[in-house]
Amino acid sequence: xxxxxxxxxxxxxxxxxxxxxxxxxxxxxxxxxxxxxxxxxxxxxxxxxxxxxxxxxxxxxxxxxxxxxxxxxxxxxxxxxxxxxxxxxxxxxxxxxxxxxxxxxxxxxxxxxxxxxxxxxxxxxxxxxxxxxxxxxxxxxxxxxxxxxxxxxxxxxxxxxxxxxxxxxxxxxxxxxxxxxxxxxxxxxxxxxxxxxxxxxxxxxxxxxxxxxxxxxxxxxxxxxxxxxxxxxxxxxxxxxxxxxxxxxxxxxxxxxxxxxxxxxxxxxxxxxxxxxxxxxxxxxxxxxxxx
Amino acid sequence: xxxxxxxxxxxxxxxxxxxxxxxxxxxxxxxxxxxxxxxxxxxxxxxxxxxxxxxxxxxxxxxxxxxxxxxxxxxxxxxxxxxxxxxxxxxxxxxxxxxxxxxxxxxxxxxxxxxxxxxxxxxxxxxxxxxxxxxxxxxxxxxxxxxxxxxxxxxxxxxxxxxxxxxxxxxxxxxxxxxxxxxxxxxxxxxxxxxxxxxxxxxxxxxxxxxxxxxxxxxxxxxxxxxxxxxxxxxxxxxxxxxxxxxxxxxxxxxxxxxxxxxxxxxxxxxxxxxxxx
Numbered sequence: 414x415x416x417x418x419x420x421x422x423x424x425x426x427x428x429x430x431x432x433x434x435x436x437x438x439x440x441x442x443x444x445x446x447x448x449x450x451x452x453x454x455x456x457x458x459x460x461x462x463x464x465x466x467x468x469x470x471x472x473x474x475x476x477x478x479x480x481x482x483x484x485x486x487x488x489x490x491x492x493x494x495x496x497x498x499x500x501x502x503x504x505x506x507x508x509x510x511x512x513x514x515x516x517x518x519x520x521x522x523x524x525x526x527x528x529x530x531x532x533x534x535x536x537x538x539x540x541x542x543x544x545x546x547x548x549x550x551x552x553x554x555x556x557x558x559x560x561x562x563x564x565x566x567x568x569x570x571x572x573x574x575x576x577x578x579x580x581x582x583x584x585x586x587x588x589x590x591x592x593x594x595x596x597x598x599x600x601x602x603x604x605x606x607x608x609x610x611x612x613x614x615x616x617x618x619x620x621x622x623x624x625x626x627x628x629x630x631x632x633x634x635x636x637x638x639x640x641x642x643x644x645x646x647x648x649x650x651x652x653x654x655x656x657x658x659x660x661x662x663x664x665x666x667x668x669x670x671x672x673x674x675x676x677x678x679x680x681x682x683x684x685x686x687x688x689x690x691x692x693x694x695x696x697x698x699x700x701x702x703x704x705x
Numbered sequence: 706x707x708x709x710x711x712x713x714x715x716x717x718x719x720x721x722x723x724x725x726x727x728x729x730x731x732x733x734x735x736x737x738x739x740x741x742x743x744x745x746x747x748x749x750x751x752x753x754x755x756x757x758x759x760x761x762x763x764x765x766x767x768x769x770x771x772x773x774x775x776x777x778x779x780x781x782x783x784x785x786x787x788x789x790x791x792x793x794x795x796x797x798x799x800x801x802x803x804x805x806x807x808x809x810x811x812x813x814x815x816x817x818x819x820x821x822x823x824x825x826x827x828x829x830x831x832x833x834x835x836x837x838x839x840x841x842x843x844x845x846x847x848x849x850x851x852x853x854x855x856x857x858x859x860x861x862x863x864x865x866x867x868x869x870x871x872x873x874x875x876x877x878x879x880x881x882x883x884x885x886x887x888x889x890x891x892x893x894x895x896x897x898x899x900x901x902x903x904x905x906x907x908x909x910x911x912x913x914x915x916x917x918x919x920x921x922x923x924x925x926x927x928x929x930x931x932x933x934x935x936x937x938x939x940x941x942x943x944x945x946x947x948x949x950x951x952x953x954x955x956x957x958x959x960x961x962x963x964x965x966x967x968x969x970x971x972x973x974x975x976x977x978x979x980x981x982x983x
Binding site: 443659 | 709710712715717718719721722723725727729734735736737738740743783786787789794802804805807808810811812814815816817819820821823831854858874878881887890912915916917918923936937943946951958959963965970
């Protein structure tokens with residue numbers, strides 16, 4: 414390492430031709446990738462913004478002052494505010510049981526937790542209609558007691574919980590399994606209570622996985638369309654979430670308003686991707702610091 | 706609880722957490738899903754067969770399964786290239802592109818649906834250039850394929866990427882020093898390492914496409930026998946108050962996804978890693 418040129422060489426590794434492709438091949442592959450991603454990801458994203466602002470900023474902003482749009486935003490926030498904490502509690506509880514204990518049927522349980530991901534959103538909505546709908550198993554009883562679940566807010570919340578069910582759990586389980594239980598056992602042996610151990614030992618070590626799961630769960634809860642569409646009944650101002658409102662506006666040929674609400678959801682997804690990258694980056698930095 | 710527990714432990718909360726997990730899982734997932742099978746079992750075999758095998762339903766299976774398969778193939782091909790480019794090459798904006806790959810997971814499906822329809826409609830940004838070439842995308846099976854390709858895009862990239870990252874450069878150097886050409890190294894050394902992950906990603910993309918609804922219904926035009934996907938048919942039956950018919954088709958779809966879930970689990974066991982994608 415005597416000359417500057419050599420040290421520069423060390424920082425920017427020269428790619429040996431035996432284990433790298435010719436420059437032309439490399440450029441071609443990069444071009445193919447960027448074209449494919451550009452056509453499928455970037456162009457549709459730009460189109461949303463373009464369509465929303467087609468008639469100017471004024472027309473764009475008016476779309477959010479409409480009472481039905483505000484009601485849809487409120488309902489989306491409400492459904493998420495109920496589904497998210499429930500799935501966080503479930504995720505923590507499932508991960509604790511699965512990662513810290515050895516018991517029979519564990520692998521089956523893990524597979525069952527993942528199940529909602531492989532069920533079509535439409536089928537997810539359908540199962541609640543079959544259970545709680547007027548013709549459903551519990552329908553007559555619910556009607557007799559004047560409880561409305563399908564075509565009402567509780568159905569929307571249930572469908573949202575179902576489609577976001579595995580997110581937090583599946584982030585936490587592998588992480589907590591990898592961490593083992595030595596630290597918790599040490600804390601307990603030293604006299605900490607179960608709750609103290611959870612709050613002071615377990616939670617700090619899983620906070621990034623937990624946050625990651627929460628971010629993904631939140632995005633899906635706010636954006637779910639198929640499952641919610643089946644149970645909602647599409648009553649304007651009452652049982653319409655934001656994605657359903659987008660559909661109604663679109664089908665009424667009110668494109669500016671449809672794309673305006675859609676742009677809000679698109680912004681949410683971009684924020685989600687940014688937050689996801691940030692969490693990945695922060696947790697990897699922290700891991701490096703912990704392991705010198 | 707000691708009956709279920711395999712070994713004693715000082716950690717508390719096993720009964721509470723496992724109990725709550727099973728309770729919540731049963732309440733939200735297992736009991737409602739079981740209800741679907743109960744509803745279907747009320748049908749006689751003939752009624753069931755009529756619901757799941759009438760020409761319109763069969764046409765929807767052909768469209769859904771066929772196009773999901775083609776979309777997964779497209780994603781397998783481009784997904785491997787994208788994963789390779791993201792891991793091996795550096796170019797301006799690589800991190801941004803890497804983060805953007807997950808967009809189809811994060812973007813609500815209805816938003817994706819209207820955006821793709823706008824882009825590919827006859828006077829859309831891309832549609833206006835395809836139309837003179839005789840290619841109509843919106844409201845044709847090709848439109849369904851575009852939507853299914855969009856939503857399956859991240860799966861292969863995200864399963865292949867970590868495998869490529871963990872691949873040791875020494876293996877390639879060894880192959881090269883033993884006289885293998887670059888092409889031979891890639892096909893005989895790297896590809897076999899990546900293949901299980903590629904297959905997992907392909908199957909996941911296929912499974913996801915089978916059940917997809919939101920992004921497809923806007924661009925497909927929903928013509929029976931031509932561009933009607935199976936999830937839409939379930940909703941149509943439901944709107945006609947044909948609950949049993951809807952349940953019967955849903956059972957067929959559900960069994961298909963269970964089989965795929967088992968295959969994916971098997972593949973993951975084979976490739977020795979859990980799926981990283983969400």
